[in-house]
Amino acid sequence: MVDALLDPFREPIAQRALLDVALLGVTGGALGCWIVFYELSYSAESLAHALLPGLVAASLLGLPLLLGGLAGALVAALAIALAGRVPEIGRDTAVAVVVTALFGLGVVLAFSPDSPPGIGSLLFGDVLGVSRADVGLAAGLAVLVLGALRLLHGQLLAVGFDRANARALGARPLLADTALLVLVALAILVAVQGLGNLLVVAVLVGPAATARQLARRMVPMMALAAALAIAAGVGGLYLSHYAKTAGGASIAGVIVAGYLAALALRATVPRPAKA
Amino acid sequence: MPPASSDRPPLAEADGLAAGYGAAPVLHGVSFRIGAGDRVAVLGPYGGGKTTLFRVLLGELVPTAGRVSVPARCATVPQTERSRLDYPVSALDVALMGTLARLPWWRRPGRVERREAREALAVVGLETLASESFGELSGGQRQRVLIARALVQDARLLLLDEPFTGVDEPNARRLMALLDRLAGEGRAVMVATHDVEQARMWDLVLCLNGRQIAFGPPAETLSRAVLEATYGGAIVELPGAEGARGILPPHHHHHG
Numbered sequence: 245m246v247d248a249l250l251d252p253f254r255e256p257i258a259q260r261a262l263l264d265v266a267l268l269g270v271t272g273g274a275l276g277c278w279i280v281f282y283e284l285s286y287s288a289e290s291l292a293h294a295l296l297p298g299l300v301a302a303s304l305l306g307l308p309l310l311l312g313g314l315a316g317a318l319v320a321a322l323a324i325a326l327a328g329r330v331p332e333i334g335r336d337t338a339v340a341v342v343v344t345a346l347f348g349l350g351v352v353l354a355f356s357p358d359s360p361p362g363i364g365s366l367l368f369g370d371v372l373g374v375s376r377a378d379v380g381l382a383a384g385l386a387v388l389v390l391g392a393l394r395l396l397h398g399q400l401l402a403v404g405f406d407r408a409n410a411r412a413l414g415a416r417p418l419l420a421d422t423a424l425l426v427l428v429a430l431a432i433l434v435a436v437q438g439l440g441n442l443l444v445v446a447v448l449v450g451p452a453a454t455a456r457q458l459a460r461r462m463v464p465m466m467a468l469a470a471a472l473a474i475a476a477g478v479g480g481l482y483l484s485h486y487a488k489t490a491g492g493a494s495i496a497g498v499i500v501a502g503y504l505a506a507l508a509l510r511a512t513v514p515r516p517a518k519a
Numbered sequence: 520m521p522p523a524s525s526d527r528p529p530l531a532e533a534d535g536l537a538a539g540y541g542a543a544p545v546l547h548g549v550s551f552r553i554g555a556g557d558r559v560a561v562l563g564p565y566g567g568g569k570t571t572l573f574r575v576l577l578g579e580l581v582p583t584a585g586r587v588s589v590p591a592r593c594a595t596v597p598q599t600e601r602s603r604l605d606y607p608v609s610a611l612d613v614a615l616m617g618t619l620a621r622l623p624w625w626r627r628p629g630r631v632e633r634r635e636a637r638e639a640l641a642v643v644g645l646e647t648l649a650s651e652s653f654g655e656l657s658g659g660q661r662q663r664v665l666i667a668r669a670l671v672q673d674a675r676l677l678l679l680d681e682p683f684t685g686v687d688e689p690n691a692r693r694l695m696a697l698l699d700r701l702a703g704e705g706r707a708v709m710v711a712t713h714d715v716e717q718a719r720m721w722d723l724v725l726c727l728n729g730r731q732i733a734f735g736p737p738a739e740t741l742s743r744a745v746l747e748a749t750y751g752g753a754i755v756e757l758p759g760a761e762g763a764r765g766i767l768p769p770h771h772h773h774h775g
Binding site: 419460 | 577578579594595597600603605606607608609612613616617619620621622624625626627628652668672
């Protein structure tokens, strides 16, 4: 039994994967609660997809992926801002058009005959391929995001609660929105390396959406989401080891299963009635 | 009799105020003076300019013409959007948001602020529900939590947006008593409302319909002519019908 539990993590590669998944889980879970309440899930997914051409270009040119992702995100933001100004197109449509175009461009680049093999991992991630530097980056991200969320907590809570009247309260909606978007962008940039372009949003949105069904206060919700994300990461790695499934996809699958379980729990066990 | 506030320093004052969002002002010709202890009903149809006036008083909207001065600290008691009822905050969390303006943005409220918020919840009669989820409170209780938040802001002028909408009779009475008490403490309350009957019980009435129709004590302002100008004549013709009851009370016709 103990062997069965330890077996998947005997190799240093697997240990690094475990650490990476745990660090990204803490970050994604805590940050995800704000993504859910600020209704940024669609934006987060769009951003992740839109920076694919940047990642592929960096990979083809032999540049650091982080740099490519950053450039990709900037291009995407600019393109969305410009497309959003065309009066006949709504903002939603503008985002969809830009993101689909950029994502398509990324796929075309990634699967051209000249592309090196293994570039598909940018799409689906390669948890078991993360380097020491990747883990270090994930640790840095976790410290940064948790620290920023701690400092911004009051602002985020007030703006998310009542955006229309936040300024009258002395809160700063622009600060809260900008800081949150920057944190989300950073989290995607870092997490996309291990989890892949298509699955990174699962860690950012899934555990938070699950925790929302179960917790009633923001801080416990963030803690629960982080714990759920770590559990899903570890569970996904086990699944990947024993079922021989892809790492990132296994983790995403466990996250979705957790969400469905929480929904079922909410439906069968009503919250205690209040006087 | 002139408004009782005219001999005291005003908490809010407007003179020829106009405000709006585009070329044409939503509201113009607004002049009033509100002092400590005044309870003011702000009457008017939807789109009549009540919300615009509140936004000007809160400093969120700059007047396009005229002058406005709000020397008192001013706070809003808004309606709660239904979509926010599952937001993960307690009544105490909401009351604590009243400390945001005086703390640096990175500071979280400490023991002093928490005690203050609990005291404010006690003033509105909700000390025992401080740790309840805000969204699970009744409509009247939510209004009182938001009033507690305004008290934590140390507001002397409270702007309430339709606070009695969807509130049952006992809670409405409790809310009314609370507003009376706040006015008695030297604060002023401005209540946007549709309820003319209720407006009669207040110190001052401000009638808005794109412009100021009237301002003064209810006995002077709530005439048939003013109400017709405020709400449009058609509504006055249906005093007994559902929905119009609150706009024009039947007995009004005897001396209107």
